[in-house]
Amino acid sequence: MARVDRGLLTLLTATGEQRVRVGGGLHDAAAPAVGDWVAVRGELAVRVLPRRTAFVRTAAGRGSAPQVVAANVDLVLVVDSLVGEARLRRVERYLAVAWASGATPVVVLTKADVCPDVPAAVAQVAEDAVGVDVLAVSAVTGAGLDRLRALLTPGCTAAMVGPSGVGKSSLANALAGRPVAATAGIREDGRGRHTTTARELHLLPGGALLIDTPGMRELALPGGDGLDSTYADVTELAADCRFRDCAHRTEPGCAVAAAIDRGRLDPARFTAWRKLQAEAAWQERRADARARASEQARVKALTRELRARPGRPRR
Incomplete structure (x- = not known):
């Protein structure tokens, strides 16, 4: 579809x-x-038909339900821009949802033509994107597009996700070799403007399929799936703590605290991991409550229907 x-x-x-x-x-x-x-x-x-994979978003609103952004994808292209400082926490959040989808995530950094030091910028993101390919591309000059096209093999379905203004539509047009998505001008701060208004699938010349998605202002985790892969370095350290229920604060033998003290782990990355863990736990509790409410409503409706049937024996 x-x-x-x-x-x-x-x-x-x-x-x-x-x-x-x-x-x-x-x-x-x-x-x-x-x-x-x-x-x-x-x-x-x-x-x-049953889905192989699904990138699912949950908006941060109190009453929001999970929403399937793209189904049956093989690759999730987490797109961000090389304009300005690296937004590592944002990339980590998208990677957590991408890993949970069942597809393989790839980080694509756009606008390489306006970045003064592309190798350093890629290395900074790659250090946090554990186990994920990080590619720098330019839809203007074509730099890096061949490496990305090599991943988009015939029959492969890729979904581009990321905030507004990072160049997803321009990238879609460059990969398609023709205008398939509307683009807008660049703002004074060098960033793009929101253009995509609906999710749409495009057939690429090499036989791959590409799903372009609108920018997401909010991306809450639907659950904890994907966090262990996104923060594989932190979870590996946590497994070496002396106590299984270590809170990674002041406990003796805490491998996470030791790694931070030695400069092996960025404390900001550790804080982001803890924050997303708490958010995922809250989302899971909310999903359980929603499921219970839905089942109760179903049972009540069925009971009312049975009581209203003609010929029902009365006590």
Whole structure:
């Protein structure tokens, strides 16, 4: 599925694009997302096939529910810009959600043409992006695009995620070799403007598929999955602590505290890990509460339906 527009789906089929309506049963948790495979009956989408992977976001609002941003992706391209200081904490947050999706994350740093020291900037991000390829690219000069294209093999589906203004649309156009996404001018501070308004899947010349997504103002973790991979260095240190329930504060034999004292671990990275751990635990508790409320509502509705049936024996 290439796009969702208010109950209308744009599908890529063997015969070209097809527009269908969303069937009555495909709402809420079963709602189709860009990248989904769907079964169609006539002009109606009737079923979403099981997903291999899913990049799921949870907005930070009190009543927000998880939302599938892109489904069945092989690569999650975490896109950020080389304009200004490196935003390591933001990259870490996106990587945590990307690892949890089941896909392979790759960090793509855009606007390499305006960065005075690209190797140093890449090295700074790579030090935090443990186990993840970090690529610097320029949609203007084409620098680094060949390395990225080499990852986008035929049949591969990649989703670009990141905040507004980091150059996702320009990157999509450069990879496609034609205008597939609207772009806007550069602001006075060198950063881009928000242009993408809907998630959309594009077919690339080499046979790969690319999902462009709007910038996300908020990206809360749907749970703790992905944190161990994102902070593999911290979790490895924590496993060496003397006490299994070490809080990594003043306990004797704390390997994490020792690494910070020796300069092996950035205290800001450790603080970010603790913060995201707490956030993930809260999101999981909220999801459990939502699931319990949903089940209670289902049982009550079923009870009302049974009581209202004609011919029901009365006591």
